[in-house]
Amino acid sequence: xxxxxxxxxxxxxxxxxxxxxxxxxxxxxxxxxxxxxxxxxxxxxxxxxxxxxxxxxxxxxxxxxxxxxxxxxxxxxxxxxxxxxxxxxxxxxxxxxxxxxxxxxxxxxxxxxxxxxxxx
Numbered sequence: 001x002x003x004x005x006x007x008x009x010x011x012x013x014x015x016x017x018x019x020x021x022x023x024x025x026x027x028x029x030x031x032x033x034x035x036x037x038x039x040x041x042x043x044x045x046x047x048x049x050x051x052x053x054x055x056x057x058x059x060x061x062x063x064x065x066x067x068x069x070x071x072x073x074x075x076x077x078x079x080x081x082x083x084x085x086x087x088x089x090x091x092x093x094x095x096x097x098x099x100x101x102x103x104x105x106x107x108x109x110x111x112x113x114x115x116x117x118x119x120x
């Protein structure tokens with residue numbers, strides 16, 4: 001009986017450690033997503049400004065068209081890179097949710113298995 005209680009206690013500690021690890025990872029992913037959103041917003045603002053300059057709607061005549069086109073393509077590449085990174089972060093977040101769900105299901109299963117035979 002003592003051995004079983006000790007084993008249950010160790011199992012609960014391991015589960016709690018795993019949950020904390022997932023929580024820290026989820027918080028890091030959330031923070032990265034927020035930073036990514038800020039960077040995307042800044043790129044969008046710069047892109048709008050650059051697009052207006054390319055169309056000649058802006059009074060800024062200091063840059064030549066090839067330089068602006070180069071900046072435009074750099075901007076598009078950066079935006080695509082950020083979008084890929086965002087997709088990766090969302091996949092990681094989904095994995096964490098699935099791991100958490102699996103952990104809860106395993107806990108329910110352990111609770112049901114702990115019920116003695118007569119009650120089942």
